[in-house]
Amino acid sequence: MANVQDSSNDNSSDDDDDDEDEEEDPMEESLVNLVGNTIKELAPAAQVLCRKQIILSKLGRMGIFRVVDLQTIMDADIQMVVAALSPTPLLFAFKLKQAVTALLAGAERQSTSSQFSPAGAASTGGAASTAGAASTAGATSPANATSPAGTTPGSGAFQTPPINVAPAATPSPSTSVIATVKIGPQTYIGAHQFTVTVTTSFAELLRLAISGKSEVDRAKLEGLPVKVETFTGPQHLSTHKADASLSALVTDSISLGYRHIVFTHALPAQKPAARPSNSAFERMMGLGLPDRETAADEAELSFDQRLYNWLVDVCEEQGLGVRGDEKKESISTGDIERYLTATLERIVRVSNDDKCKVPTGEPGNPVGTNVRPMAAGVALKSVRLLAMDHSWHRASITPTVTLLSDVAHGFETGNWRHGQLVVSIKDSVLEPSSAFRNAAELATTVLAACAKPIILDKRTDGGPEQNTTFGSVQLADVALWKKTGADLCIHQRPAADNSWINEVEGCMPLLNLGMQHQATERLRMDPKFEDLFANEGSMSAVRAKIDSIEDASERQAAEAAWLASLHGSGGPIELLQQRFGRLVYTDRTLKIQPVATSAEIAAMHALVSGIDASWRPEMTTKPALLKLEKLQRFLEKHTIRDKYIVCVFKCGDPDCEFGCGPLRMPRAAFDELIGNRLKAKCKI
Ligand SMILES: [Zn+2]
Numbered sequence: 001m002a003n004v005q006d007s008s009n010d011n012s013s014d015d016d017d018d019d020e021d022e023e024e025d026p027m028e029e030s031l032v033n034l035v036g037n038t039i040k041e042l043a044p045a046a047q048v049l050c051r052k053q054i055i056l057s058k059l060g061r062m063g064i065f066r067v068v069d070l071q072t073i074m075d076a077d078i079q080m081v082v083a084a085l086s087p088t089p090l091l092f093a094f095k096l097k098q099a100v101t102a103l104l105a106g107a108e109r110q111s112t113s114s115q116f117s118p119a120g121a122a123s124t125g126g127a128a129s130t131a132g133a134a135s136t137a138g139a140t141s142p143a144n145a146t147s148p149a150g151t152t153p154g155s156g157a158f159q160t161p162p163i164n165v166a167p168a169a170t171p172s173p174s175t176s177v178i179a180t181v182k183i184g185p186q187t188y189i190g191a192h193q194f195t196v197t198v199t200t201s202f203a204e205l206l207r208l209a210i211s212g213k214s215e216v217d218r219a220k221l222e223g224l225p226v227k228v229e230t231f232t233g234p235q236h237l238s239t240h241k242a243d244a245s246l247s248a249l250v251t252d253s254i255s256l257g258y259r260h261i262v263f264t265h266a267l268p269a270q271k272p273a274a275r276p277s278n279s280a281f282e283r284m285m286g287l288g289l290p291d292r293e294t295a296a297d298e299a300e301l302s303f304d305q306r307l308y309n310w311l312v313d314v315c316e317e318q319g320l321g322v323r324g325d326e327k328k329e330s331i332s333t334g335d336i337e338r339y340l341t342a343t344l345e346r347i348v349r350v351s352n353d354d355k356c357k358v359p360t361g362e363p364g365n366p367v368g369t370n371v372r373p374m375a376a377g378v379a380l381k382s383v384r385l386l387a388m389d390h391s392w393h394r395a396s397i398t399p400t401v402t403l404l405s406d407v408a409h410g411f412e413t414g415n416w417r418h419g420q421l422v423v424s425i426k427d428s429v430l431e432p433s434s435a436f437r438n439a440a441e442l443a444t445t446v447l448a449a450c451a452k453p454i455i456l457d458k459r460t461d462g463g464p465e466q467n468t469t470f471g472s473v474q475l476a477d478v479a480l481w482k483k484t485g486a487d488l489c490i491h492q493r494p495a496a497d498n499s500w501i502n503e504v505e506g507c508m509p510l511l512n513l514g515m516q517h518q519a520t521e522r523l524r525m526d527p528k529f530e531d532l533f534a535n536e537g538s539m540s541a542v543r544a545k546i547d548s549i550e551d552a553s554e555r556q557a558a559e560a561a562w563l564a565s566l567h568g569s570g571g572p573i574e575l576l577q578q579r580f581g582r583l584v585y586t587d588r589t590l591k592i593q594p595v596a597t598s599a600e601i602a603a604m605h606a607l608v609s610g611i612d613a614s615w616r617p618e619m620t621t622k623p624a625l626l627k628l629e630k631l632q633r634f635l636e637k638h639t640i641r642d643k644y645i646v647c648v649f650k651c652g653d654p655d656c657e658f659g660c661g662p663l664r665m666p667r668a669a670f671d672e673l674i675g676n677r678l679k680a681k682c683k684i
Pocket of ligand 1: 638650651652653656657658659660661
């Protein structure tokens with residue numbers, strides 16, 4: 001091949017084109033001649049419009065260096081060749097196709113007659129050099145120049161089975177490939193033909209391909225990771241593509257028919273332009289960092305080193321679990337990934353709701369959970385009904401369900417229904433849901449998941465215990481915020497009829513699965529208490545009866561007896577705990593959390609009275625709260641309250657009269673997320 005390059009270089013000296021990679025022209029001589037002869041066949045008027053060198057250089061840019069390449073491309077899409085050769089007359093392309101077909105048909109006849117010629121020996125000189133100091137015999141042989149496989153003589157790989165030539169196991173001493181070098185999507189060195197030997201690796205081929213570039217450029221390229229892809233035809237036509245490693249041998253690829261090679265250097269890392277983001281992380285950091293959510297898939301994330309080190313400083317200062325020795329000379333994407341993940345773990349998102357009450361029968365008279373695959377129960381006459389209908393009961397059980405969403409998963413997929421389910425099962429009579437009970441239980445759930453949360457996002461719906469316009473709910477949120485120490489606690493509640501927005505709603509069917517075909521009955525109390533409650537037919541009647549007992553110890557004993565009949569060993573709550581404890585949601589077993597004790601609820605009350613000592617738990621109405629001047633001052637400075645949302649946050653003031661504590665998030669993030677919004681009188 002090398003000699004062909006030499007001769008065509010001579011030809012091109014009179015008609016230069018704009019190709020920068022001039023040092024060698026790998027165009028097959030037969031192709032050069034074919035183009036020349038086809039032009040000569042045209043009418044003189046058309047010949048004037050066809051410039052041979054321009055046509056050849058345009059073919060080269062399409063990856064066509066051999067007659068067989070030209071045939072492959074013309075057979076696949078002649079229109080593409082017509083378009084590529086424009087403004088060369090249309091007729092030329094069609095004449096060229098005819099000529100190619102005729103030439104190859106003739107060559108096939110010739111090659112079968114010449115397959116035993118010992119041309120391989122002649123071409124060894126070409127293999128030793130790429131500079132062109134080589135033999136001429138192989139290349140000038142017509143059989144070689146127009147061989148359908150386009151191989152150098154003696155390669156044997158694409159020829160009809162030889163009889164007397166070298167055995168197939170001995171690879172050819174040299175052969176040629178087409179290689180292209182790219183940087184990202186940009187072509188750096190266009191398709192060129194290279195001669196390789198049996199020991200040439202892709203790495204060596206790449207070095208050869210870029211050898212004409214300056215030393216500085218080569219050094220730059222060597223710093224970039226490179227991907228090797230091999231194709232059976234030109235890249236834009238081939239349907240067969242394979243990856244290769246730099247250390248692999250090029251001839252191995254060729255023997256499988258892959259002789260078009262594309263080296264792609266990864267683009268140097270570039271800082272993506274800042275884009276607006278809805279990512280909570282980004283807003284929290286308030287720094288416009290690109291993240292997994294906003295950066296395009298193919299974009300390399302790179303970060304300003306000073307910015308990163310500043311973040312480390314700030315986080316270290318504020319006890320965010322990042323150490324000074326994590327500062328970097330240069331920052332890798334992996335470092336940032338780890339940092340983001342560590343921070344994401346300190347954003348807690350809970351979705352909470354009560355499941356509908358589970359009717360619970362009297363001792364000896366179990367009542368069905370009313371959860372059946374079909375609404376109506378059908379039974380044979382011979383079947384003894386073991387459970388009563390749900391309308392006959394006075395006790396009931398309330399499961400409260402909380403979904404702790406996987407925050408990282410949520411940001412990545414937009415799906416917040418992935419996470420850990422936590423269930424507390426309580427007696428509906430003496431452990432009714434209330435804003436403060438709910439806050440006490442959520443605080444336990446949150447702190448078990450994350451000891452020092454930065455942001456707490458709570459989503460609820462349902463009853464008065466979650467109505468964000470109620471004073472009790474707002475103050476319970478204040479208590480939850482204080483208990484967890486979060487910088488920001490957001491409590492959102494959907495508008496009426498939109499409870500489906502609350503992610504935990506989607507988990508309720510799973511709990512139904514656990515309650516199917518179950519009946520519950522409470523345990524029998526001491527006869528004294530069974531007699532006491534004998535005539536109290538409803539939950540409120542039982543509650544009223546207990547309240548009516550004047551003696552405090554008697555009253556507590558009655559309460560304890562009732563609670564034990566539901567919570568006691570072998571009782572209905574234990575049954576449901578066992579059933580729920582066997583359920584699995586998003587690969588995690590449901591967690592059963594104990595019900596908040598009255599002491600824990602009192603501790604939540606105390607957090608509010610710690611803000612204003614004159615507050616009492618029964619003060620929940622607006623007029624009552626408006627009278628508490630200090631509490632109002634706190635609410636003014638640390639909360640935003642609206643119909644569907646309550647936000648409670650630290651004020652960031654180190655001298656805060658309520659001692660709301662130092663920020664856990666960086667100051668810049670706090671300003672972005674809270675401070676600036678308040679200054680701008682933005683409600684949320
Ligand atoms: Zn404060």
